[in-house]
Amino acid sequence: xxxxxxxxxxxxxxxxxxxxxxxxxxxxxxxxxxxxxxxxxxxxxxxxxxxxxxxxxxxxxxxxxxxxxxxxxxxxxxxxxxxxxxxxxxxxxxxx
Numbered sequence: 001x002x003x004x005x006x007x008x009x010x011x012x013x014x015x016x017x018x019x020x021x022x023x024x025x026x027x028x029x030x031x032x033x034x035x036x037x038x039x040x041x042x043x044x045x046x047x048x049x050x051x052x053x054x055x056x057x058x059x060x061x062x063x064x065x066x067x068x069x070x071x072x073x074x075x076x077x078x079x080x081x082x083x084x085x086x087x088x089x090x091x092x093x094x095x096x
Contacts, residue, residue, distance in 0.1 A: 013026040054079030
């Protein structure tokens with residue numbers, strides 16, 4: 001049996017109005033695992049995703065959308081890789 005979540009933490013930096021840099025700084029101080037799931041709101045989440053992959057524009061998240069971004073480290077200046085990006089409509093279809 002696999003454990004999906006070891007712990008849930010509330011990060012102040014994920015509240016509306018924080019920069020991607022402040023989110024990454026707080027994650028670097030608090031993250032313990034190799035896999036991290038973030039939940040947030042627009043436009044901040046789309047801007048964070050864009051920052052992580054080195055894109056010039058925010059990713060257009062719809063309410064309930066999700067993506068996977070692989071990064072080497074939270075402190076790396078190297079851009080991460082967008083592995084997948086799905087809309088809520090696609091997720092609903094997968095859930096059937």
